Amino acid sequence: xxAEIIAVGTELLLGQIVNTNAQxxxxxxxxxxxxxxxxxxxxxxxxxxxxxxxxxxxxxxLIICTGGLGPTKDDLTKxxxxxxxxxxxxxxxxxxxxxxxxxxxxxxxxxxxxARQALMLTDSDPLMNDxxxxxxxxxxxxxxxxxxxxxxxxxxxxxxxxxxxxxxxRLADGxxxxxxxxxxxxxxxxxxxxxxxxxxxxxxxxPTIAPYAKEGEVTVRLTTxxxxxxxxxxKLKPVEExxxxxxxxxLYATKDKPIEQxxxxxxxxxxxxxxxxxSCTGGLISDLITSVPDxxxxxxxxxxxxxxxxxxxxxxxxxxxxxxxxxxxxxxxxSAEAMAGKVRELLGTDYALSVTGIAGPGSAEGKPVGLVYxxxxxxxxxxxxxxxxxxxxxxxxxxxAAKAALYLLWQRLQER
Amino acid sequence: xxAEIIAVGTELLLGQIVNTNAQxxxxxxxxxxxxxxxxxxxxxxxxxxxxxxxxxxxxxxLIICTGGLGPTKDDLTKxxxxxxxxxxxxxxxxxxxxxxxxxxxxxxxxxxxxARQALMLTDSDPLMNDxxxxxxxxxxxxxxxxxxxxxxxxxxxxxxxxxxxxxxxRLADGxxxxxxxxxxxxxxxxxxxxxxxxxxxxxxxxPTIAPYAKEGEVTVRLTTxxxxxxxxxxKLKPVEExxxxxxxxxLYATKDKPIEQxxxxxxxxxxxxxxxxxSCTGGLISDLITSVPDxxxxxxxxxxxxxxxxxxxxxxxxxxxxxxxxxxxxxxxxSAEAMAGKVRELLGTDYALSVTGIAGPGSAEGKPVGLVYxxxxxxxxxxxxxxxxxxxxxxxxxxxAAKAALYLLWQRLQER
Numbered sequence: 001x002x003a004e005i006i007a008v009g010t011e012l013l014l015g016q017i018v019n020t021n022a023q024x025x026x027x028x029x030x031x032x033x034x035x036x037x038x039x040x041x042x043x044x045x046x047x048x049x050x051x052x053x054x055x056x057x058x059x060x061x062l063i064i065c066t067g068g069l070g071p072t073k074d075d076l077t078k079x080x081x082x083x084x085x086x087x088x089x090x091x092x093x094x095x096x097x098x099x100x101x102x103x104x105x106x107x108x109x110x111x112x113x114x115a116r117q118a119l120m121l122t123d124s125d126p127l128m129n130d131x132x133x134x135x136x137x138x139x140x141x142x143x144x145x146x147x148x149x150x151x152x153x154x155x156x157x158x159x160x161x162x163x164x165x166x167x168x169x170r171l172a173d174g175x176x177x178x179x180x181x182x183x184x185x186x187x188x189x190x191x192x193x194x195x196x197x198x199x200x201x202x203x204x205x206x207p208t209i210a211p212y213a214k215e216g217e218v219t220v221r222l223t224t225x226x227x228x229x230x231x232x233x234x235k236l237k238p239v240e241e242x243x244x245x246x247x248x249x250x251l252y253a254t255k256d257k258p259i260e261q262x263x264x265x266x267x268x269x270x271x272x273x274x275x276x277x278x279s280c281t282g283g284l285i286s287d288l289i290t291s292v293p294d295x296x297x298x299x300x301x302x303x304x305x306x307x308x309x310x311x312x313x314x315x316x317x318x319x320x321x322x323x324x325x326x327x328x329x330x331x332x333x334x335s336a337e338a339m340a341g342k343v344r345e346l347l348g349t350d351y352a353l354s355v356t357g358i359a360g361p362g363s364a365e366g367k368p369v370g371l372v373y374x375x376x377x378x379x380x381x382x383x384x385x386x387x388x389x390x391x392x393x394x395x396x397x398x399x400x401a402a403k404a405a406l407y408l409l410w411q412r413l414q415e416r
Numbered sequence: 417x418x419a420e421i422i423a424v425g426t427e428l429l430l431g432q433i434v435n436t437n438a439q440x441x442x443x444x445x446x447x448x449x450x451x452x453x454x455x456x457x458x459x460x461x462x463x464x465x466x467x468x469x470x471x472x473x474x475x476x477x478l479i480i481c482t483g484g485l486g487p488t489k490d491d492l493t494k495x496x497x498x499x500x501x502x503x504x505x506x507x508x509x510x511x512x513x514x515x516x517x518x519x520x521x522x523x524x525x526x527x528x529x530x531a532r533q534a535l536m537l538t539d540s541d542p543l544m545n546d547x548x549x550x551x552x553x554x555x556x557x558x559x560x561x562x563x564x565x566x567x568x569x570x571x572x573x574x575x576x577x578x579x580x581x582x583x584x585x586r587l588a589d590g591x592x593x594x595x596x597x598x599x600x601x602x603x604x605x606x607x608x609x610x611x612x613x614x615x616x617x618x619x620x621x622x623p624t625i626a627p628y629a630k631e632g633e634v635t636v637r638l639t640t641x642x643x644x645x646x647x648x649x650x651k652l653k654p655v656e657e658x659x660x661x662x663x664x665x666x667l668y669a670t671k672d673k674p675i676e677q678x679x680x681x682x683x684x685x686x687x688x689x690x691x692x693x694x695s696c697t698g699g700l701i702s703d704l705i706t707s708v709p710d711x712x713x714x715x716x717x718x719x720x721x722x723x724x725x726x727x728x729x730x731x732x733x734x735x736x737x738x739x740x741x742x743x744x745x746x747x748x749x750x751s752a753e754a755m756a757g758k759v760r761e762l763l764g765t766d767y768a769l770s771v772t773g774i775a776g777p778g779s780a781e782g783k784p785v786g787l788v789y790x791x792x793x794x795x796x797x798x799x800x801x802x803x804x805x806x807x808x809x810x811x812x813x814x815x816x817a818a819k820a821a822l823y824l825l826w827q828r829l830q831e832r
Contacts, residue, residue, distance in 0.1 A: 070628075072606070301720045359706075
């Protein structure tokens with residue numbers, strides 16, 4: 001199947017934002033075995049959007065639009081597609097109810113324009129928006145498939161992953177359905193992983209093997225087309241087994257779940273608890289874990305000790321470790337060890353993670369940007385510390401250090 | 417002048433890289449008064465690149481291509497443009513000399529294919545590449561202007577800034593440049609904001625007024641075309657003032673900065689410090705603030721108190737507030753007040769934020785999902801608490817509550 005991505009938004013044409021949506025959808029389509037031949041960006045303009053649809057229809061079987069589903073006057077995508085295909089705009093009542101109840105719950109009056117976000121087209125399928133209000137649209141018209149997704153990346157990604165891909169897999173073209181398997185890796189970078197699998201990737205035909213990195217994790221998606229799930233499994237299994245043989249110690253999940261979700265599940269199953277002491281990650285480990293629903297049943301909390309004073313007074317790290325000419329300093333194996341041990345005791349949990357390091361851009365204690373120490377304390381066992389060196393921006397170093405800490409804990413949980 | 421950007425490269429269509437070149441060129445064109453109506457991405461494929469050029473020629477006066485100028489077989493851009501315009505490829509001798517001497521200096525043999533990078537078209541102007549080997553091309557043919565730039569951003573930017581803009585300025589059509597102003601709002605949603613500005617948005621002509629939402633914040637962009645910055649300011653100022661009159665208490669910046677950046681700047685300027693006690697935001701406030709470089713100079717740290725036990729033992733919130741038949745509970749005005757006050761005392765900061773609430777999906781203490789209490793403690797003043805109700809997924813409720821807490825602090829900082 002040939003596809004084209006049309007991103008709608010004047011802010012893209014003015015260069016105010018970068019088109020990460022096109023990148024994300026291209027990655028996902030590649031992994032699904034859908035060929036993207038063109039990406040287009042067009043402004044919030046009726047005539048030009050129509051022109052872009054017309055051009056795309058001549059060269060693609062599937063057109064995925066992002067943006068222009070919001071409540072404001074310049075959100076035109078649904079109106080333009082309706083006119084372009086000769087469909088009517090109709091109300092998707094469950095989405096309207098959701099919008100109404102959102103306003104009611106917050107004690108706000110609903111502006112009339114908000115109802116526009118619940119519109120869909122006659123003969124179309126709605127795509128639910130679990131991160132926002134605007135409902136998406138999937139439509140097949142005169143042999144061309146159209147999918148309208150919202151512009152905000154957080155809404156777009158969840159809608160595409162949750163509802164868009166399953167709609168795509170139902171598109172009957174007589175060639176069977178697409179079956180995918182996600183292999184999720186931690187504790188290894190994209191290029192190191194690719195190197196391990198290079199011969200497989202170069203020789204790939206069916207299934208396809210698509211590695212990609214996002215959010216500090218690496219994913220390999222295996223995709224095949226098959227008439228039945230059984231047939232798909234028989235094609236996917238040998239490839240998965242070979243990858244598992246090479247990289248098994250980094251493979252933490254075979255579903256698209258972040259590592260913090262897997263850790264939550266394993267702790268919950270064993271009735272065990274976790275806490276954290278964060279310096280350079282600044283609360284990110286806690287934020288990642290508490291993004292998992294019900295994480296309060298395994299995660300007690302954390303101390304974000306961004307200054308030495310907090311490390312001393314709240315975490316009770318000995319002052320002699322932190323300051324003085326002979327002290328190893330806050331960014332050291334010794335401090336990471338003390339932080340993990342102390343926070344585990346203070347919060348009374350079974351496990352505790354600690355991170356101390358330099359996220360940059362400036363260096364500290366005469367140590368280089370990207371140097372990070374990660375501690376793992378466990379009740380009744382000696383605390384272990386690993387040293388890591390990460391590159392990238394401040395935010396990327398924070399993320400890589402946080403994910404590395406979670407990988408350290410995940411490894412420990414597999415030992416039992 | 418109407419322009420289109422064509423980025424050439426299969427790696428873009430596979431989502432392996434994000435199209436920052438299109439963003440950069442769009443920004444630069446906007447500043448030069450050139451309207452970008454479309455951006456296109458096409459792979460390293462002769463037929464489809466030709467098709468993209470043909471489409472662009474029908475709708476643009478200027479076509480800027482990036483990518484495909486390198487030495488390898490799939491670098492086709494110059495060949496395709498030559499065939500498309502009926503020009504010949506000719507050698508640009510100074511560029512060839514540069515390539516030869518680069519190889520000589522490094523003691524390497526030059527592969528024949530490297531000479532391809534020195535090619536230009538008959539009747540074209542060369543654009544020097546001061547950061548690499550491939551020479552750029554500028555050409556006017558049958559009323560359409562073409563510019564071919566290299567794909568690596570470092571080479572592309574320097575070539576465009578140094579040589580491309582002066583070539584373009586010779587095509588000037590005397591309509592002046594575009595000037596934009598960004599207004600950033602917090603504590604208000606996109607549709608509520610738009611409602612307040614509806615008459616202005618509907619009547620907009622010059623400047624244009626464009627609101628959009630991302631990551632829990634709302635931005636309004638004002639844009640006008642003018643011959644000088646002074647003229648632009650005289651057109652932008654009255655509109656900005658009217659918006660400021662209506663929504664001034666939500667307007668936290670006139671640059672594209674997140675609210676945590678502004679808070680950091682204001683605290684830093686005053687030599688003041690901040691801490692946080694986070695329950696339902698789970699470390700997100702800390703993560704946002706510590707994403708700002710140098711935030712350690714104003715942010716001491718936080719206590720993520722995800723369980724009542726941590727609220728009691730570490731934060732010292734009185735047990736009588738948290739549990740018991742008569743207690744207000746952890747999700748209450750009283751608990752938010754105690755959390756903010758206690759963490760400020762414990763960490764010895766000037767300000768402290770606290771958040772307690774229900775991010776969902778399950779409810780707690782018989783209270784609804786989305787109910788959040790936000791506390792703000794300040795040295796020497798009584799602690800204040802506001803109640804909020806947020807909708808969306810668990811992650812979105814966390815984000816909205818975190819941004820609302822930052823907005824509360826920002827408001828307080830403006831009072832001084």
